[in-house]
Amino acid sequence: MLPLSDFGSQGAPIHYKAWVCSSPGCGFNIKIRNGDVYLNEPIANGSMHTPRVR
Numbered sequence: 001m002l003p004l005s006d007f008g009s010q011g012a013p014i015h016y017k018a019w020v021c022s023s024p025g026c027g028f029n030i031k032i033r034n035g036d037v038y039l040n041e042p043i044a045n046g047s048m049h050t051p052r053v054r
């Protein structure tokens with residue numbers, strides 16, 4: 001799993017907001033948003049990967 005960071009609405013960095021599997025093609029991810037944890041949401045960004053259709 002690789003830690004990912006994000007930027008808040010004020011531009012402040014949010015460290016380790018999400019964790020994504022380090023295996024290419026796996027795409028399993030965990031995110032924290034507004035205090036809730038989301039498991040394995042579809043990845044909809046990045047030019048190298050095609051989002052999964054669910």
Ligand SMILES: [Zn+2]
Pocket residue numbers: 021022023026027028
């Ligand atoms: Zn994985």
